[in-house]
Amino acid sequence: MTSALPETMTFIDLPSFGGPEALVPATGPLPKPGPEEVLVKVAAAGVNRPDVMQRQGNYNPPPGASPVPGLEIAGEVVALGAGVADLKTGDRVCALVGGGGYAEYCAAPGPQCLPVPEGLSLLEAAALPETYFTVWTNVFERGRLKAGETLLVHGGSSGIGTTAIQLARQFGARVFTTVGNAEKARACEALGAERAINYREEDYVAVVKELTGGAGVDLILDMVGGDYLPRDVEALAVEGRLVQIAFQKPSRIEFDFLPMMLKRLTLTGSTLRPRTVEQKAAIARQLREKVWPLLAAGAVRPVIFETFPLREAAKAHALMDSSRHIGKIMLDCG
Structure with a gap:
């Protein structure tokens, strides 16, 4: 990682299972991108039902995944792991991740990253991957x-x-x-x-x-x-x-x-989270070919209901639990 990156970041910890209050802000070291992974400075992350299930103790992360909740992000690539060829630092991407999205920085498999569709903000792009x-x-x-x-x-x-x-x-x-x-x-x-x-x-x-x-x-x-x-x-x-x-x-x-x-x-x-990087990459290729042009043309758009600061992830989950929302609930991680 480059020397310009901070040593620590804010993330949302889950020290015990329970209601929305189980989600608490914490400080810890930045994740390090492994082979074929990139480190993303997260601008926004989506809140999804699987995150609620994880908070309740009903959906454990797959082996090797971050225990931090959060399955979709968007932001800027700031570091590359070994073997990454198709991405470079400075790229704006959205990504499906196995965990770790509720954070200021997140490691993401390169093949699960997609470019931010033309005309969409990073917040809107973060609402795309999981859904x-x-x-x-x-x-x-x-x-x-x-x-x-x-x-x-x-x-x-x-x-x-x-x-x-x-x-x-x-x-x-x-x-x-x-x-x-x-x-x-x-x-x-x-x-x-x-x-x-x-x-x-x-x-x-x-x-x-x-x-x-x-x-x-x-x-x-x-x-x-x-x-x-x-x-x-x-x-x-x-x-x-x-x-x-x-x-x-x-x-x-x-x-x-x-x-x-x-x-x-x-x-x-089916479930999505336990699938291999290769399997998720195949879906990403289909999306880039057949759906990303629709997003760029404005034919389809993510529907965002409300956005909360990262530190207020508990409030985002309370809204999710209420089922009052129409469309996506998001976290601003920037």
Whole structure:
């Protein structure tokens, strides 16, 4: 590392699991970039549900990852590890990381770094990696969404949801979503959802059946789980696909597999954090080719709800826990 860098930095520590108050500012040494890694002076970091799960003790970092929360960042490359060829100091990047994002400096695998899209600020760029990597791999690769098909997104007002709505529309799909109130419904429909279904007042299965002429939807992106599973199966069309990416309800339920067989459904799911650098790099290449031009053109944008100073990460998590937000919650780390 260069001599111009400070010896210490502020980061958010998690000395014990619990509520938002478990997140406390601390001071420690800068991380050192390993082989094929870069050190990024972090301008902003995104707050995501996996960070909440880690805070609660339900989602440990993978082996070798930083124990500091935070899975997505944007900032300036200030040092290079051995073997880095495609990046240089001074580059403005956003990156998916295995941990360490809630900090003034963060080490990031070079292959998981992407250039800041033209026209976006560093704050906006920091809102991209976790949601865009997740949506691309689950909706378009695992879920095989095609133009002309129908997609139901649960939790449409979340960071994942607002991203999935925009990208699916750009690639020619009809999009429906579930939300918890009228304000969130209006926001999702403004982003391109054909219909936002208030799950507190309506049965989403009945609504999507009506909207599709009784056929059901081709793909469901579910981050709720629990008793949504049998209802998702009912809402899917013949040859439909369900992609499970998180659980806000229990992951264990009693389930009748016969409807799945009769409709020839595909039930699948994935996690992103434990994947290898090579696997994440493959997603990054797809995003750079197929999605970054849409961001540069302004066809899709990250939706940012509120930004907190790094030291107020606990307040950001309290907002996340409340589910009041529409889009992303961010930390200003500069």
